[in-house]
Amino acid sequence: MRIAKRLEAVPPYLFVEISRKIAQKKAQGEDVISFAIGDPDLPTPPHILDRLIKEVQDPANHRYPESSGLPKFRQAVARWYQKRFGVDLDPDKEVVSLIGSKEGIGHMALCLIDPGDIALIPDPAYPVYEAGTLFAGGESYPVPLLEENGYLPELEDIPARVLERAKVLWINYPNNPTGAVAEVEFYDKVVDFAKKHDLAVCSDAPYSEIAFDGYVPTSFLQAQGAKDVGIEFHSLSKTYNMTGWRVAMAVGNPDLIKALTVVKSNLDSGIPQAIQQMAIEALDGPQDCVDQNVAIYHKRRDRLVAGLAKLGLRVHPPKASFYLWARVPAGFTSAEYATKLLDEAAVVVTPGSAYGEQGEGYIRLSMSVPDDRIDEALVRIGSLSS
Ligand SMILES: *Cc1c(COP(=O)(O)O)cnc(C)c1O
DSSP: OOOOGGGTTSOOOHHHHHHHHHHHHHHTTOOOEEOOOOOOOSOOOHHHHHHHHHHTTOGGGGSOOOTTOOHHHHHHHHHHHHHHHOOOOOTTTSEEEESSHHHHHHHHHHHHOOTTOEEEEEESOOTHHHHHHHHTTOEEEEEEBOGGGTTOBOGGGSOHHHHHHEEEEEEOSSOTTTOOOOOHHHHHHHHHHHHHHTOEEEEEOTTTTOBOTTOOOOOGGGSTTHHHHEEEEEESTTTTTOGGGOOEEEEEOHHHHHHHHHHHHHHOOOSOHHHHHHHHHHHHSOOHHHHHHHHHHHHHHHHHHHHHHHTTOOBOOOSBSSEEEEEOOTTOOHHHHHHHHHHHHOEEOEEGGGGOGGGTTEEEEESOSOHHHHHHHHHHHHTOOO
């Protein structure tokens, strides 16, 4: 048998490699502290779990769901977008459920990319934008996110020959991996640019509820005319510690939502209904669980930023997301420094270069590690020979 060529173009998924390394170290009896993976260590809030326990008893929830999502789920999403961002959505035409936004992001490429088409992808970025593009037979063009520009893309620098073949622009704020944020003025520019160059915009915003110091992140859909050109991917994963339940949504332009629903209805059968009910509970229910999470991340952020700065790693406290994006010490590449931390301190971080060429010189630390383990990691890093 022969595996399809399209798989050869795709590098092994970043975290699969990291998980393998961690497992190897643990098997050797080492006490590994991992800042590598963006997965909340905190549990799903009890009122959301209670709803699941209730809903699993109902035989109506034992059957095939629909890939577009329960009408009640879509209505809850529309209510949440209205309440949170002041954005109006038609739950029937402008909302679709996703089995985690990773699923929708991957499948979106099949809606937009024909062989030879280009996707404009931020560099550094979450790896799925590029993987989806490659699976669809397209090419990705990396748009640099530079520290001096606040990690916003310089859209005017994208060459005309690239724009002629480009079909989609991916954006992601609050940003993984840099922790950068974007304001509505930026999104207004994105809408103009997309209209001028006939691009679809895909905004990925799973960290909009994790923000610090009173900062309130925006949505791409708050820009004037955003719904004419784009959609936003959002997820319950990070907001409600629900990564394991796989429930998310895409919202916005009805033609793009329809295209994604066509792909999905041919490939999957949607989210188990009891889990959609959990999501309804999460979106409609009390939100103090979110504030409590954020308070925990806030403390961890300050602890890590202060500790890393003392050790000579330059890092700006992010306004949002749960990542720290730190400069590696002089004389190291990202990968060299990440390897040193793993080998000599059993501390796992992701090398910035794994997110794209522009990530070279940085490492990413996820704040999904409790305070005592943060302290332990800082002690270990502090005792490294340089
Ligand atoms: C975590 C993450 C997602 C995916 O979340 P799901 O659990 O699949 O909903 C999407 N985009 C970015 C940038 C992420 O960090």
